[in-house]
Amino acid sequence: MNETLTEVLGEFAATADMGAMPHEVVDEAKRLVLDTLGCALGGVTEPKGRIGIDYGVLLGGSAGEATVFGTPRRSSPVGAAFANAELVSALDFDAVLPPGHVSPYVLPGTLAFAESGAVTGRKLIEAVAVAHEMTYRFGKAMDYVRDMTDGETKLAPVVGYACSVFGAAAAVGMVRGNPAETIAHALGIAGALSPVNSHGAWIRHAPSSTVKYTPAGPLVQAAISAALMAELGHRGDRQILDDAEFGYRRFIATARWEPSHLTDGLGTEWRFPTEATYKPYPHCRVLHAPLDALIGLVREHGIAPAEIDAIRLWGEGWIKEPVWLNNRIEHVQDAQFSIAHGLAAGAHDLPPSRAWQAPEFVFGDSVLGLMNKVTFEVHPEYTAQLAQHPSARPTRIEVDARGTTYAAERSFPKGSPSPDPDTTMTTDELAAKFRANADGVLTDADTEALIEGVLGLDKAEDVRPLLRQAAGRPD
Known part of the structure; x- marks a missing residue:
């Protein structure tokens, strides 16, 4: 019997090895972590960010192993991940990658469980790279906001970032050390828990709702639930991506479904770095x-x-x-x-x-x-x-x-x-952006230590000290 798509993706996640990754993949993973942490720090004063913090602590308690970035508060990994997801998306300052925004969905759970599990920087880089690669490939397999039809760009009736639940679930499973079979089950569960693609409605309504395209916190929770339920023994629907008639393609309402994008060159061709885009302005x-x-x-x-x-x-x-x-x-x-x-x-x-x-x-x-x-x-x-x-x-x-x-x-x-090399944001420019977001939230010393630590993430034997430097000053 041929492997299902969830099994192929589960094997990809479980066997990812930083040592076999091209240097540009490792570098881009570090840059994405740096930019995402900075965006979370910048979001602490925003209404959406404050709501995320309060709800995250309500969800996960006020004592735990994971940092609520930009604040002195701590919570369980589940609570901190919710809060941090909302913080990252608060300013609309975070990186862009097909299918759209990815980091607010795939990184908060990964970082929270990496911190609580005291994993190495290498393991975190592997999870970050897999989460972005997998989500990028889903974005290419499905309807996209800039798809062209008959020579024109047309907005599909249903678009969104719900498919990032797969990369997010895989990455949580990776930092928890789960094997390929467990991650495959997690992906099957993630498909069943996937949020709806509500982005199209949000685009067409104004004034806009503050949930934005797809609420980041709840999607992160769905991904965490999928990873942990599989770890506890739940069995996922491992055919959910293969069944075009009744599976994920059907109920997520994508007209275009090209699953070859999920598997072609998987593990040997890393595609997300070529389209990873950073925002110099906190605006769409x-x-x-x-x-x-x-x-x-x-x-x-x-x-x-x-x-x-x-x-x-x-x-x-x-x-x-x-x-x-x-x-x-x-x-x-x-x-x-x-x-x-x-x-x-x-x-x-x-x-x-x-x-x-x-x-x-x-x-x-x-x-x-x-x-x-x-x-x-x-x-x-x-x-x-x-x-x-x-x-x-x-x-x-x-x-x-x-x-x-x-x-x-x-x-x-x-x-x-x-084609214009001047449009690429250099790592120095991302560091300057990080400093602007951290200004008034972290001490200058912690800001510089975080930048240095993230850019040297592959050398960290335990990511806890690094991530805990992202805790803000007392209010």
Whole structure:
């Protein structure tokens, strides 16, 4: 009998060996951990982050083996994982990888159980790499937000990040030392516990709900439940990925299902590093190329917000949906996605950090007033350039100020791997972003020790001291 897909993926997870991984895979795993920890630290003052902390402690108690990042609080691995998942996604500052956001779903449980289990840095790197590779492959096998049909980008009726539950469950099983068979059962259970793909509804409704695309905390809990239930002896549906008629493909409502993406080259070809994308701004990724262009103009010409008469954007072609066209900013999270608010904020050239979402800035008269001067149209070359390269985001910005029109264009946003080497965020730039997120949350000494420790993660014999340096100061 042929192996099922859950069995193939379980074997991949259980046999992953950092020593056999290309150096770029190991490096990217470290970079993802660094960026994710920083985003969690930045989220501690956000409403979504505070709710996540309180619910996580309610769920897992106020004494335990795992750190609630950016706070002096500790909880069980289950509670800390919930809190940290919500913290990571609070600012919308975290890394992007097909099918969309991945790290807030696959890393919190992995980190919490790695800390409670005192695993080595090598084992943690293996789990991080497998979680991202597996999730990336699911993203390529299913409907995607930028899929092209008949030469046009069209948003599928049902899209989302629910499939990250598989990579998240596998990684928890890995740091707990589970064998391939147990991880395969966990994946079968994870498919049955998978959240619905609610992203499409969220995109089409405004003002948006604060659960975002798929709530991070509950998905992490589903993954943890799957891993631990399998460990305790539950049997998963190991055919759940193979059955196209009644299995995961059917009830997750993806029209496209190409399972070859899950297995082709698995274990020998690591694909996630080529599309791992980092965010230089705490705002939806769709606006990053426009922000690059706008902020460049503001700096080059010394344009003050009060001098601006109009901002015109030509950008991504598939985002004429309510969540991005929303101009009713009722909650700080609304500002993370609104095109008009994002450009108005960018024109103020505030250093990217959680300060972008401070209420006094989000609801300030200068930003809200400038929103009314922003217009958006689809860039005429969007589809053609996207077809040539997945990171292409053709953008044109025009700013009317002082009786002059200033213009700038971009092909690729900062943070994306692309033919332009300047768009890649270097490790030094990620470290600077980490410092901005940690400012006022950690001591300078702990900040620098964390950066050094994560970048040297492969040398750690026990990750507990490192992860516990991410605990914040007392409130």
